[in-house]
Amino acid sequence: xKLCLAAIVLCFGLSEAFFFNRRTATxxxxxxxxxxxxxxxxxxxxxxxxxxxxxxxxxxxMSKYGGYYCARxxxxxxxxxxxxxxxxxxxxxxxxxxxxxxxxxxxVQCHDLAHFAWNTWSACYQETGFCNVxxxxxxxxxxxxQFRDLFNLGSGKIWREMIxxxxxxxxxxxxxxxxxxxxxxxxxENIRNIGDRIRNTVSKK
Ligand SMILES: *[C@@H]1O[C@H](CO)[C@@H](O)[C@H](O)[C@H]1NC(C)=O
Numbered sequence: 001x002k003l004c005l006a007a008i009v010l011c012f013g014l015s016e017a018f019f020f021n022r023r024t025a026t027x028x029x030x031x032x033x034x035x036x037x038x039x040x041x042x043x044x045x046x047x048x049x050x051x052x053x054x055x056x057x058x059x060x061x062m063s064k065y066g067g068y069y070c071a072r073x074x075x076x077x078x079x080x081x082x083x084x085x086x087x088x089x090x091x092x093x094x095x096x097x098x099x100x101x102x103x104x105x106x107x108v109q110c111h112d113l114a115h116f117a118w119n120t121w122s123a124c125y126q127e128t129g130f131c132n133v134x135x136x137x138x139x140x141x142x143x144x145x146q147f148r149d150l151f152n153l154g155s156g157k158i159w160r161e162m163i164x165x166x167x168x169x170x171x172x173x174x175x176x177x178x179x180x181x182x183x184x185x186x187x188x189e190n191i192r193n194i195g196d197r198i199r200n201t202v203s204k205k
Contacts, residue, residue, distance in 0.1 A: 023110040025054040031104050039100040042093025044070035050103055056110035061117040065158070066095070072144045084137040087128055094124035122161060131169035 035049035047067030056062060073088050080088060098120045102113055134141065145158060 023056055023060070025056050025060075025108045025110055025113075027053055027106045028055065029053060035103065036100065039096040039103060040093075042089060042096050044074055044092070046096045046099070050099065053103070054105070054108045054113075056108070056113065060110050061114040065121075066099070066117060069144065069158075076140055076144050079140040079143065080137050081133075084133045084140060087130065087133045090128040091124050091130070094128055095120050098124070118157070118161065122165060125165050126168065130165060131172055134166065134169060 031053065032049065035046060035053070038046040038049060044067060047062045047070060051060065051062040051067070058064060070092060073092065077085060077088060095117075099117060102108055102116065145162065
């Protein structure tokens with residue numbers, strides 16, 4: 001089962017390379033103070049006003065991930081415990097505040113923006129204490145990152161990020177549940193190492 005999941009994740013990882021976003025977004029108008037306010041407050045509307053000004057399209061980070069998952073968390077808000085709710089507000093705000101750095105620009109490379117956004121995603125999860133709320137809210141998280149999303153093209157990225165983040169929680173905590181996920185991550189690392197070993201062997205010849 002684990003091998004099976006790893007294979008799926010790796011496949012989606014590879015397929016994403018074919019959908020690499022080379023687009024450059026050009027500002028469609030002035031930066032709006034209202035959008036700034038939404039970004040500073042961590043509101044989901046920020047993603048659509050960002051996308052309206054600097055459109056990277058439906059496969060861009062803002063539409064496909066940022067706005068989409070922000071709305072999912074808002075929809076599922078009541079299924080989280082109080083700590084989880086506080087975490088949703090803190091992490092949403094952390095992400096939109098940092099994305100504001102790009103909002104002012106006149107042009108944006110969509111790929112760079114996505115790269116920055118994923119780093120922000122991962123950094124904000126850690127800084128706002130995702131590891132402290134994850135286990136108690138695991139069912140709610142699972143509902144947000146619905147299983148069917150696993151079969152949407154490009155969603156492998158979310159799963160790889162989640163695996164990495166939960167594995168870091170494992171390193172912090174070492175609980176049995178997290179060790180399970182650490183094992184999963186370890187296996188993916190092994191698969192990567194096999195690639196390196198092959199390359200080393202080939203380059204020695
Ligand atoms: C916290 O997040 C929820 C869901 O997005 C939102 O409805 C609520 O207004 C937020 N609360 C604060 C204080 O920002």
